[in-house]
Amino acid sequence: MLIDYRTDSGTLPTEEMRRAMSEAKLGDDYYGEDPSVNLLEKTASEMLGKEAAILTTTATLGNQLALLSLSHKGSEIWVEKFSHIAAHDYTAFLLPDRKFRVYEAIKGREIADDDLAEAGEGAHSVFCIENTHNRHGGTILPISEMKRVYRQIRQAGGYVHLDGSRLFNASVASGVPLNEFAACADTVVLCLCKGLCAPAGAILAGSRETIRRARKWRTKMGSAMPQAGVIAAPAYIGLKKMIPRLAQDHLLAQKLASGLAVLTGLSVDLSLVETNIVLVHPKHPLKTAEQIQNELRQAGILVLLLDSKTIRFVVDRNIHPEDIPATVGIMQSIL
Ligand SMILES: Cc1ncc(COP(=O)(O)O)c(C=O)c1O
Secondary structure (H helix, E strand, O other): OOEEOOOHHHOOOOHHHHHHHHHOOOOOHHHOOOHHHHHHHHHHHHHHOOOEEEEEOOHHHHHHHHHHHHOOOOOEEEEEOOOHHHHOOOHHHHOOOOEEEEEOOEOOOEOOHHHHHHHHHOOOEEEEEEOOEOOOOOEOOOHHHHHHHHHHHHHOOOEEEEEEOOHHHHHHHHOOOHHHHHOOOOEEEEEOOOOOOOOOOEEEEEOHHHHHHHHHHHHHOOOOOOOOHHHHHHHHHHHHHOOOOHHHHHHHHHHHHHHHHOOOOEEOOHHHOOOOEEEEEEOOOOOOHHHHHHHHHHOOEEOEEEEOOEEEEEOOOOOOOOHHHHHHHHHHHHO
16 A cells, blocks of 8 residues: 655646647647647636746746746845745746845735835835645635735736646635636746646746747756647646546545544644645654654655654545545554
8 A cells, every 4th residue: 555645746647648648749849839739838828817828847947937037137036935936946046136035924825014015115026926835735825815915016016926836726725716816926837747637847827928038048948848749738638627626635635634633643733724735743742753754654655744843745636535544544553
């Protein structure tokens, strides 16, 4: 038995996606001639209500291209303290002539007035938001908050970039359509290989001019792929067919969280479990989070440590209903 909660990027493509890869119509995307890429980019831009979109190898690259394309020398780039852009990307190294500023979104759901006001005061700014927020536990930045951020930053002449790697989860869980979220940002990144199960790829969407610039940067950064249709074709199926199934991941995440929350020796904030991520904080007198992670591994359950006190479980298509009671039972015996 192996139950793998480490990341939703590990989801394998469906049979239909595998067929689509082998049958994809291909061309040279460098010249805009790959029909599968063109279809994917057009579909994604329409779903988000943006003028244009570009396929990128990863969401990390999508974020980097957005910031390269929206900012210029002297711009301030505002990043959330625990966001993927701040914690994992090397964008600050790529852009030494931009000034990086850090703010903190309370539980990933709320942005302080003072931060927005300050972001509007200085030089031209790009304000980055993440929805859902990974390290805060898959929490949703509510549409009302996104509208407030966008209004204030735009009024001050800045741009908003949305790392929506898991925006599909936010949309399914909240009932807010993707394009309503996307209307609150100048650029949006979507990851196609997480809950949607495509084998690779992400989308960056925005204005025609921003995406034209991003296309140039993508080539300069060595990530233009001639017949990228082999990636675009399964991703297209992800966009068309896999979004509604995320509700099942959310349901199982809820069940997992409530099963773990009643165990002695763990703390789980159920109010944070809105989508497919469950954060667990061990409170065991003798065992650290790392020891618990190791014992889970020996029992066939893989999880990730976010820090020395936090274990992350991510639910995706790899996780089946019967895995939930099995996981809770094993955790109970470890504790
Ligand atoms: C919020 C967020 N943004 C970006 C990324 C990076 O995605 P990728 O692995 O496609 O670069 C991740 C990966 O988990 C993520 O959680």
